[in-house]
Every structure is written in C-alpha cells, then in structure tokens.
Amino acid sequence: MHQAILLLKKIPRGRVATYKELARVCGTSPRAIGSIMGSNTDPINYPCYKVVAASGELGGYSAPGGCKKKAQLLRADGVEIREDKVDQKYFYTFPVSANNHKQT
Template sequence: MDSSTVAFATVPTRLGDVLAAVTEDGVAATHFQDGPLVRERIADRLGMAVADDRVRTAAAGEELAAYFRGELKEFRVPVDWRLMSLLQRQVLGTLSATVPYGEVVTYGELAARSGTGVPARAIGSIMGANPIPIIVPCHRVVASNGLGGFSGGEGVESKRWLLTLEGHLPPTLDWDI
C-alpha cells in the first residue's frame, strides 16, 4: 500500500452517493457527494495522489453500506484524523467516544464533556467543519431547543434522516430505509 495516496469508495444511499476517502491510516474524509471535483478537492487537502485501491477501501465501503441499511451501530474502521486541528480532534474524539448510536448530545453538553473551554457556539462550528461526517457522528449533536444545523447532504433534513435511522427520532409516515 502506498502511504502517499488516497483511495475512494462510493456507497449509494437514500441520501445520495456517500464518498469515503481512505489513506493508509484510515478514513480521512467522507462526503455526501461523489465526483471528480470532490475527489480532487479531498486529495488536494490531504496532499496525496489518488490511487485505485479497492482492498484499502473495502471495509469503509462495507461499513457505510451496512450503517445505511440499519445493520451497523458502531463503526470499526480506523479514522485518520490528519485533516483536523488538535482542538477539532479533541472535541470530535470526545463525541465519537461518548455519544453512541441512537443518542444525542447538545452543543453545550459536548462543550463541557470535551474539557476544552470552547463555548457551545464554537462547538457548532467544529461540527460544521467535521471532515468525516457519519463515521465521526456530528449529526448526533443537537441544539438545546431542536435539531440545530447540519452542513452535510441536504442540511438539516439529512440530519433528521440519520437520527431517524438511528431510532432517536420517530419515523414519519413516508419513512423508508
């Protein structure tokens, strides 16, 4: 495996094609769209060339597909944190370690849990800049008075769909995995 390359897996989902960018260290990015420009932008941010390595991407693709089928509750693929600052990694690492499938935390609660001294409003910015949504579950962070925002996919509707999939929100009459 070449350590200076990134390989991509695409998973068709109810929210559209979800893209996973996988380095030798793990999943470095996910995105709610696929296409040459998205892949190029991710590879540029990583400073890596693109490789066609289905062996490297197999686990990430399989786990994302199982998650979207409602069969996977905890991702086991390694995460490559390199696109995050130390502060982002501390906050998002706390989120990953303390908020399991089907549960949510408010921005303020995550601020307190992370021990960073970052105010709740800044937690929202960190969630919005999360390069690995779904696997690092920023959709599980909500406002104290509602869902809050979401920068992935179709915005808050994608967040609502993910929280419904996880059983935190009740399904609507038109719900279909």
C-alpha cells in the same frame, strides 16, 4: 483534530448530545462546537448529526442533505424526532471523567 470530534464517536446509538454538553466536556463554548462541526462535514467517520441544540432542535447541518438528512440519520439511529425536534429523553450526557480516559 479536536476533542469534540472524538466525543461524537463516544455518543451511544439511539442517543444525541447537545452542543453545550460537548462544550462542557471540551471546556469550550457551544459556539466553538458549532464552528468545529462546520469545519468537519464528515458524518461517515464522525457522526456530527448526533449533535443537536439544547432546545431539542436539530440545529444545522453543513453536510450534504442539510438538517433534513440529519433528522433522517437520527431516526435511523433510533432517535425519534417530533416536529423536527428531538425529545430531551434522548439527550446524552458525557461522564465527568470521560475527558480522554476510559471509565468504569
């Protein structure tokens, strides 16, 4: 198990997190996040589809359906996608003290 996987579930509905954000909280590199996500193609227990690139692009999706399914799931979450890209307004940032302890 990895912290990044846990962070996926911490992402509020209608919002998305970037690889770099997860990397920032996990203290690792965005490459690692992608690798971890690729190792976990389980959108059921872990909404990996809520993770997008910093550029707003959906990035990739190893789970069945591909990036198209990913976009579909995001829209179902309340995230509006424009030209296969997510608006920066949906970018969610994790609390600095949200490493592994609840805050506020």
